[in-house]
Amino acid sequence: MCTGRVDLEFILRAFSNGQDGVLIGGCRLNECNYVTQGNYDALANTYICQNILERIGVNPERLSIEFMSGGEGKRLAEVIDEFTARIKELGPLGEAEGIEKSAIRQALDSARKLIPYLRLVEREKLRVPVRSEEAYREFFASEDVSRLFDELIGDNLAISRIVSLLGERPFSTGEISERLGLNPSEVAKHMNSSSRQGLVRFDMDSKCYALALGAE
Secondary structure (H helix, E strand, O other): OOHHHOOHHHHHHHHHOOOOOEEEEEOOOOOOOOOOOHHHHHHHHHHHHHHHHHHOOOOHHHEEEEEOOOOOHHHHHHHHHHHHHHHHHHOOOOOOOOOOHHHHHHHHHHHHHOHHHHHHHHHHHOOOOOOOHHHHHHHHHOHHHHHHHHHHHHHHHHHHHHHHHHOOOOEOHHHHHHHHOOOHHHHHHHHHHHHHOOOEEEEOOOOEEEEOHHHO
16 A cells, blocks of 8 residues: 555544554655555655654654655664564553543544644645655644644644533633643633634633533
8 A cells, every 4th residue: 555545634543543663664755556656645754744743742752654666675674673662662552641641532533623623724834845855854844834733733743632621511711721731722722712703601600611502
């Protein structure tokens, strides 16, 4: 199967199911067996997913992509051994990060709900003009793309996580901030935006935010 078929959903679901690391292996760049050069799509998805992992507090080194030919069996074994050693050093998912697995799963599930939107963003805003490994690395490491993630993905991911949390019960701004590791002013901004969209409501008696009736 071409690595271009490795969707963001597959990667996030693997972590959500408790995998400590994900390694994607594909054919060498510019040597794809398909005219679509799908391994570049896999490379872009890896960078996007690493950004998401970092935003929810998961070490992005838990996700890696490597390119090699079908005849490089020794290289494949070395890559797997190196990646396995790295994951063992990092430890179980959440333990090194100091985050409970249930909290990580909730954050990952929130990210998965954004996948249709993320596909649209990737198609319209995150297309690298030149197909080379260096160009992709420089593009996704640039300050412009970092700002774009903040504007187009960061806020939506935070709101999705907050709405998912409020599905448990009402929470105050401080409690949301503490549970999700977000700045209180950030939470307040997202609550104002979500209130205008009719996603949440503020209960004056409990001084807490809750899901709006239509969003439950």
